[in-house]
Amino acid sequence: MDMQQALRHRIRTFPAVVAISGVKVDWGERAGLPAVSLLIVSGEIAQHMKGVQSLQFARVQADCWAASYAQAKALADAVIAACLPRVTVEGIFFRTASATLPRDLGEQTATAYIHRKQTDLMIRYSPA
Template sequence: MESALIAELLAAPSVKAKVVKRINWVRRPQGEALPAIVLHVIDRTPDVHHGGASGVVQARVQVDCWAASYAAAKSLARAVETALTARAFSRGAVRFDVILSIAERDDSFEEAGKPVFRTSLDLMVHHAAAS
């Protein structure tokens, strides 16, 4: 799911134009240019019913959209939502049944003496192996 999610984001012209290839899991490399995206799996729950595991997994993914301005962080977050949410698609060996945006928050930090802004999206990602 991890590499497929990055590939889908980079396939979206509105995302790629902003971040080029600056999408990473877990942490942003020190000194990396902005804007950038950092992804985190918060939790992952396999779907199980009376017949056993269905193969579908529900994962909550935090998407941190980093930028040098608040407006740029919000713009990147909107581009991510447009690229991923409320649709079904397959990317490589992964089938995404639906991705829903369930929460959003903003904050800012100092980095090398300059402000850095972050809009974080929580996405509920329903995925399985593509058939």
């Protein structure tokens, strides 16, 4: 399994995330409300003299979407909590992550306002 699949699985199975959004956690898309969409926004393939090193870094943007501000905030808090501790998931060892404070965003649709809390997660990982 690669980092993206493992990170999605990690967030999707975290109890506080499941309680709010079920399993609606996807890369690059929003599947209804409430939901989490993930995007890799930066990173590099770190190398040393012998080639690619095992420890890698990726900055992942997590957008937490909901019908209410309180629910979007709770979902963002749950996603951050899911990503901070060290853990091995599906053959990927995630080291301690860091996160920015979630930004308040959103969008007006024809019928309602959709709240979005956006945070950047610095994910540090390697094969287990």
